[in-house]
Amino acid sequence: MTPSSLPFLVGRRSECAALDEMLVNLREGGSRVRVIRGEAGIGKSVLLEYVATAQASRVTVTRAQGIEADMELPYASLHQLCSPFLAEIEALPGPQRDALRVAFGMAAGDPPDRFLVGLAVLTLLTRVSETRPVLVVVDDAQWLDQVSLQTLEFVARRLLAEPVAMAFGVRDPEGQATLTDLPEMRIGGLDRAAAGELLQAAVGGQLEKRVRDRFVAEMHGNPLALLEFSRGRSAAELAYGMDSSSPRVHETVSSRIERDFASRLESLPTPTRTLLLIAAAEPVGDARLLARAATHMKITADGAPAKAAGLIEFGESVRFRHPLVRSAVYHQADPAERRAVHRALAEATDPVLDPDRRAWHAAQAVGGPDEDVAAGLEQAAGRARQRGGMAAEAVLLERAAELTPEARPRGRRALAAAEAHFSAASPDRATELATLAEFCPLSTLDRARLARLRARILFARSRSDEAAPLLLDAAAQFATAGSSQARETYLEAISATIFAGRVHGQTGARAAAIAARESGAPPSGSKAADLLLDGVATLLADGYETGGPALSRALEPLVHESLGTREATMRWLLLAPVALEAFIHHAWDLSAWDMLATRAVRLARDIGALGVLPPALIYLSGVHIHHGDFAEAARMIDEADAIATATGHAPHRYATLVLAAWRGDEDVAAGFVSDAEASATQRGEVSLLGVMGYTQGVLFNGLARYDQALAAARTGIEHDGFNFTGLSLVEHVEAATRCGELDQARASLARLVELTRAADTGWACGITARSKALLAEGDEADGLYRIAIEELSRGRVQVEVARTHLLYGEWLRRTRRRSLAREHLRTAHEMFDGMRANAFAERARRELLATGEHVRVRESDPASSLTPQESQIASLAAGGMTNPMIGAELFISPHTVEWHLRKVYTKLGISSRRALSGALAIAPAADTQGTDNGQSG
Numbered sequence: 001m002t003p004s005s006l007p008f009l010v011g012r013r014s015e016c017a018a019l020d021e022m023l024v025n026l027r028e029g030g031s032r033v034r035v036i037r038g039e040a041g042i043g044k045s046v047l048l049e050y051v052a053t054a055q056a057s058r059v060t061v062t063r064a065q066g067i068e069a070d071m072e073l074p075y076a077s078l079h080q081l082c083s084p085f086l087a088e089i090e091a092l093p094g095p096q097r098d099a100l101r102v103a104f105g106m107a108a109g110d111p112p113d114r115f116l117v118g119l120a121v122l123t124l125l126t127r128v129s130e131t132r133p134v135l136v137v138v139d140d141a142q143w144l145d146q147v148s149l150q151t152l153e154f155v156a157r158r159l160l161a162e163p164v165a166m167a168f169g170v171r172d173p174e175g176q177a178t179l180t181d182l183p184e185m186r187i188g189g190l191d192r193a194a195a196g197e198l199l200q201a202a203v204g205g206q207l208e209k210r211v212r213d214r215f216v217a218e219m220h221g222n223p224l225a226l227l228e229f230s231r232g233r234s235a236a237e238l239a240y241g242m243d244s245s246s247p248r249v250h251e252t253v254s255s256r257i258e259r260d261f262a263s264r265l266e267s268l269p270t271p272t273r274t275l276l277l278i279a280a281a282e283p284v285g286d287a288r289l290l291a292r293a294a295t296h297m298k299i300t301a302d303g304a305p306a307k308a309a310g311l312i313e314f315g316e317s318v319r320f321r322h323p324l325v326r327s328a329v330y331h332q333a334d335p336a337e338r339r340a341v342h343r344a345l346a347e348a349t350d351p352v353l354d355p356d357r358r359a360w361h362a363a364q365a366v367g368g369p370d371e372d373v374a375a376g377l378e379q380a381a382g383r384a385r386q387r388g389g390m391a392a393e394a395v396l397l398e399r400a401a402e403l404t405p406e407a408r409p410r411g412r413r414a415l416a417a418a419e420a421h422f423s424a425a426s427p428d429r430a431t432e433l434a435t436l437a438e439f440c441p442l443s444t445l446d447r448a449r450l451a452r453l454r455a456r457i458l459f460a461r462s463r464s465d466e467a468a469p470l471l472l473d474a475a476a477q478f479a480t481a482g483s484s485q486a487r488e489t490y491l492e493a494i495s496a497t498i499f500a501g502r503v504h505g506q507t508g509a510r511a512a513a514i515a516a517r518e519s520g521a522p523p524s525g526s527k528a529a530d531l532l533l534d535g536v537a538t539l540l541a542d543g544y545e546t547g548g549p550a551l552s553r554a555l556e557p558l559v560h561e562s563l564g565t566r567e568a569t570m571r572w573l574l575l576a577p578v579a580l581e582a583f584i585h586h587a588w589d590l591s592a593w594d595m596l597a598t599r600a601v602r603l604a605r606d607i608g609a610l611g612v613l614p615p616a617l618i619y620l621s622g623v624h625i626h627h628g629d630f631a632e633a634a635r636m637i638d639e640a641d642a643i644a645t646a647t648g649h650a651p652h653r654y655a656t657l658v659l660a661a662w663r664g665d666e667d668v669a670a671g672f673v674s675d676a677e678a679s680a681t682q683r684g685e686v687s688l689l690g691v692m693g694y695t696q697g698v699l700f701n702g703l704a705r706y707d708q709a710l711a712a713a714r715t716g717i718e719h720d721g722f723n724f725t726g727l728s729l730v731e732h733v734e735a736a737t738r739c740g741e742l743d744q745a746r747a748s749l750a751r752l753v754e755l756t757r758a759a760d761t762g763w764a765c766g767i768t769a770r771s772k773a774l775l776a777e778g779d780e781a782d783g784l785y786r787i788a789i790e791e792l793s794r795g796r797v798q799v800e801v802a803r804t805h806l807l808y809g810e811w812l813r814r815t816r817r818r819s820l821a822r823e824h825l826r827t828a829h830e831m832f833d834g835m836r837a838n839a840f841a842e843r844a845r846r847e848l849l850a851t852g853e854h855v856r857v858r859e860s861d862p863a864s865s866l867t868p869q870e871s872q873i874a875s876l877a878a879g880g881m882t883n884p885m886i887g888a889e890l891f892i893s894p895h896t897v898e899w900h901l902r903k904v905y906t907k908l909g910i911s912s913r914r915a916l917s918g919a920l921a922i923a924p925a926a927d928t929q930g931t932d933n934g935q936s937g
Contacts, residue, residue: 009050010201010223011194012043018185019051022165026133027058031159035141035168035179038187040254040324041224044169045139047187051167052137060084060132064152066143067283068327073356074389075103075117076283077148081136082121085128089120092127093888095608096120103387110566111388114147115643116608118154119891125155126162126893133163140323141168142175146391146424149178156182157646158892161899171323189221198223202230222253224322228260254324261328264309271299272306273329274341280329281341281364284357285317292348297340339365356380360396369405377403378413381420394420398433411440419453427457448477452489459496468496472515479521486521487533488571494536495578498722509722513540526568528557529575536582540722544586545758551582559595566607573612576600580619585723588756588764590795594623610891614640618655625662628798628835633659635868642869643891654691661699662799664839669699690716690724697731701738702839709735710744717748726755733771734807745775762795770804773811781811802831806844818851829855866907871920873897874904878916 009016022032036044052061064081082104089100099112100120125134141149156166156179170178190198195216200207207215219225265273278293279285294301306312311329313319320326330338343365349358359376366373377400384392397417404410418433434453442450455470471493478486494516497509517537523530531554539547558579563569576596583592600616603609621636637659641651653672660668673692693716700709713735716728729752736745749771756764766788773784785808792801809825812818825848832841845855866874869890876886883894883901890897905911908919 009043009046010198011190012047015047015185015187016050019047019167022167023051023059023135026135026163026165029133029161029163031162032165033156033159033168033182034166035170035182035184036187037170037172037175037184039173039222039252040171041222041228041257041322042187042189043223044171044187045322046223048137048139048167048169052135058132059135060128061135061137063137063139064144064148066138066140066149068140068143068323068330073145073360074147074384074387074392075145075151077138077144078117078121078151079104081138081148081152082124085124088124088127092120092123093884095606096123096888099388099608100124103389105383105387108386111386113608113610114151114388115154115610115646115891117388118151118158119608119610119888121151122155122158122162122893123887125164126895129163129895133165136164136166138166139169141170142178145389147389153179153182154646158896160892160896162893162895189219190223190226191221192216195219195221195223195226199226199230202227220253222257224324225253225257228257258324258328258331261311261322261325262332264311265329265332268305268309269302272302272304274299274337275301275303276306276312276329277333277337277341278345279312279318279320280326281338281361282345285319287314287316287318289345289348290318293341293344296344296347335367339367356383356396363399363403366403368403370403371405371409374400374403374405374409374413381416385420390420390424391426394424394426394429398429401433401436407440408442411437411442412446414440415442415446415450415453419449422453422457422460427460431457444477444481445483448474448481448483448485448489451477452485452492455496456492468493468512471496472512475516475521476519479519482522484522484524486519487516487524487530490516490519490521491529491533491536491575491578494533494540498578498581510540513537517541526561526571528554528561528572531557532575532579532582536578539582539586543758544755548587548758551587554579555583555592555595559599563603569603569607570609570612573600573603573609573616577615577619581723584622585726586755586759588726588759588761588767588795590623590626590761590763590797593619597623605889608891610643610646613891614644614652617643618652621655622658625659626797626799628802628831628837630659630663630835630837631868631871635872638868639872639890654688654695657691657695658698661695662702662835662837662840664699664702664837664842666699666703669695689719690721690728693717693719694724694727694731697728697735699839701731701734702837702843704843706735706738710739710741714744717751726752729755730767730771733774737774742775749775762791762793763797763800764795766791766793766795766797766804767800770800770807774807785811798831799835799837802828802835802837803840805831806840806847809844810847813847813851822848822851822853825851826853866904870900870904870907873900874908874916874920877901877913878920 019034022034025032036047038044052063062081062084064077066077082100086104086106089097089106091097092100095116096119098107098109099116101107102109102112103117125136128134136152138144138152141152144152152166152168156168159166168179168182189195192213196212199212199215215229216226219229265276268276274297275290275294278290278297282289282293291301303312303314307314311321311325313321320329333341342361346358346361346365349361351358355376359373359380362373363377377396381393381396381400384396394417397413397420401410401413401417404413414433415437418430418437421427421430421433430453434450434457437446437450451470451474455467455474458470459467471489475486475489475493478489490512493512494509497512513536516533531550535547535551535554537547538550541547558572558575561572563572576599580593580596580600583589583596597616597620601613601620604613604616617636617640621633621640624630624633624636637652637655640655644651657669657672660672673696693712693714696712697709697716700706700712709731713728713732716724717732719725729748732748733745733752736742736748752771753768756768759765769784769791770788773781773788776784785804788804789801789808792804805824806828809821809823809828812821812824825844829841829844829848832838832844848855872890873886876889877883877897881889883897886897887894901913904916908916910916910919
């Protein structure tokens with residue numbers, strides 16, 4: 001079928017060609033995503049119909065339809081789309097299978113992470129596509145339930161090598177914020193010639209050119225408008241005016257079309273109009289449910305007049321001619337008629353099989369407060385939460401609060417709705433409902449919840465120190481009420497002060513720690529959480545000599561505590577950043593950092609918590625940076641950024657800044673520094689100043705630009721933060737001694753000694769010894785350098801081991817011990833060169849040349865380098881993991897794994913999986929950021 005053979009497709013030849021190309025690529029095994037955008041009636045639905053039917057032979061097509069009047073039933077649209085493939089769910093990997101079954105209401109269980117549900121859908125579609133390519137068609141995507149839309153967007157962003165294509169229709173302006181940054185096809189009005197051709201064909205007679213041009217201009221080339229307004233009218237009628245369709249001031253084309261559809265309803269029999277209203281209010285399109293509801297309203301289900309009027313099609317399912325017909329039917333009915341229809345639908349809906357939809361219709365049917373209906377909505381909200389539908393839970397609770405007659409339960413439900421909206425990333429709506437709750441009588445415990453919610457909203461909008469006092473107040477209220485949530489909230493308050501970047505002062509971390517310690521808060525129920533709060537509070541209030549042992553007591557439970565539920569695991573993952581910051585920046589314990597970050601990544605992977613996996617990967621990448629494995633660190637940062645992008649979160653740019661600093665890549669670092677400065681200023685996230693001070697100190701010390709390193713490291717010290725102060729002191733001591741600012745160096749060394757003296761780790765002892773050596777002379781300096789190398793090696797801080805060899809070699813050369821200097825400089829150069837720490841390697845090379853030694857240039861490997869993700873996949877495959885196992889581990893499909901492996905084989909010059917181990921032993925991974933395709937993950 002050619003594009004011009006369908007009336008709606010007149011003038012759409014290029015659009016049809018692009019969709020044809022998408023299908024050709026799909027049949028050849030490739031993935032494509034297209035978002036078709038445009039105003040109502042512009043032809044989006046017809047183009048989707050074209051791609052789904054006219055050209056989609058040998059392709060499995062599955063559909064979903066967004067409906068404006070639909071309820072926020074979680075995963076309703078996704079279930080509709082996946083229903084043809086439900087038999088395949090049992091073949092999915094266990095966590096994915098369980099998540100999808102819970103999301104679809106097929107099983108009970110912990111609420112699934114919506115991104116794990118997304119991965120399950122991706123795997124399901126990939127599995128179905130193994131026998132036949134799959135085309136997913138979604139019309140009016142802007143009206144899908146929110147969690148279904150988010151899931152499908154996740155799937156679209158993860159497609160790479162699967163024979164799966166997705167075509168979305170999005171109405172503008174309603175859907176301007178929907179499915180952004182995906183490949184799009186924007187549809188405008190037909191040009192004058194095409195619009196005239198379409199109008200001429202629809203009228204079936206010769207139109208005078210002036211009449212035709214006027215009509216085309218009034219309709220702005222909108223195909224549906226041209227067809228509907230000419231429907232049943234002769235050329236003469238069009239020539240001499242159409243009173244009912246004359247445009248009103250500021251009326252859009254889509255509203256004129258809807259008004260025209262509404263005018264057609266007036267000629268229909270009353271029972272038929274009621275039948276249409278039932279269909280408009282019932283989004284499933286179930287003809288049997290429609291008939292039952294009609295029986296409840298005591299009308300005959302006769303849709304023939306509506307069908308004859310071109311408004312609706314009846315079959316096993318009920319379909320309106322166009323979404324604007326549904327809108328016209330629903331909007332033209334008066335409120336009493338709509339309530340009566342929803343009441344009939346509630347009575348016709350099975351209370352056992354579909355209680356949530358029944359509760360929603362019952363809520364739409366009441367004209368005022370009704371406790372029974374409100375209670376039904378609250379129960380539906382609980383079921384939505386269990387299925388992982390936070391947005392649906394929020395909407396259901398909000399409606400329940402509106403319908404609650406008594407003030408106290410209304411306040412409780414409004415507060416619960418506000419918390420749900422905040423969890424669903426809708427802070428503005430959460431604020432409105434929190435205000436409603438505030439004006440209702442609340443229990444002491446609910447008042448504490450309200451205070452914590454307001455603090456969380458403020459903290460989410462700005463990392464400033466304004467949130468911490470509110471969190472402390474909420475924690476104190478929880479403690480007064482004897483709630484186990486008190487200690488958790490105190491930890492949140494301390495975390496807020498850490499982000500705000502201040503240790504001292506009335507709103508600093510130390511004040512929060514003292515308040516927590518003096519609160520007498522009851523146990524939280526988690527030994528790890530309680531010991532962590534005790535350790536961090538003591539650390540901040542009394543210093544590390546007292547706080548260090550208290551913090552150490554929390555390590556074993558944090559690493560090994562049994563977590564029986566998904567909720568307990570999520571609580572642990574939310575504690576992990578505070579624990580990691582304490583063990584990194586105050587205990588100087590790389591081993592603890594490694595254990596905690598490794599567990600965080602494993603737990604996040606096991607439960608599919610893609611929201612918290614990226615930061616866990618970032619923390620673990622820091623371990624690998626300090627181990628000197630920059631390639632592994634790059635792989636983790638790359639994976640974290642890919643997941644963050646796919647899930648709609650901001651990438652973790654500052655991890656890239658740390659890695660760029662150690663590599664000596666000034667160009668990469670420069671852009672991130674300006675972003676960090678803007679964030680620190682605009683969001684009050686002063687802790688970023690510490691990050692910048694430390695990383696720029698590393699960068700400029702590596703480049704031997706010591707004056708710049710001195711200024712940057714001073715910034716890191718002066719921000720008075722919980723983290724990065726100690727690391728900034730290390731950079732400052734080195735830069736100050738190189739700049740001859742010995743008084744500054746001694747002052748920073750004294751502070752560093754104070755911060756490390758109670759930490760009995762190789763990292764702390766080694767870094768302190770090296771910093772002392774920089775200010776020492778003769779045998780004292782020589783001994784300190786040797787101690788530093790020994791201690792840092794004990795702590796496995798390889799980047800600092802290499803750096804100490806460099807500094808020791810530089811000192812030896814200046815004291816004219818060239819032979820021994822060469823030994824240490826050669827070690828430093830080999831270590832830095834192997835890490836690809838290019839600036840430090842070049843610094844070592846120059847020093848070696850000064851000793852008279854020629855430095856051999858590194859030979860390029862004959863095999864092409866691998867991207868971070870290719871290297872990770874190759875390593876897992878070489879370790880014996882199958883493609884499905886690798887896909888589940890990395891949250892990509894098995895097809896994408898195979899696609900990457902084919903590229904790996906080509907680059908390494910091998911032909912099979914069996915040769916991977918040998919090839920990887922000689923082929924280093926590229927330490928560049930990014931992947932071959934932004935959607936690959």
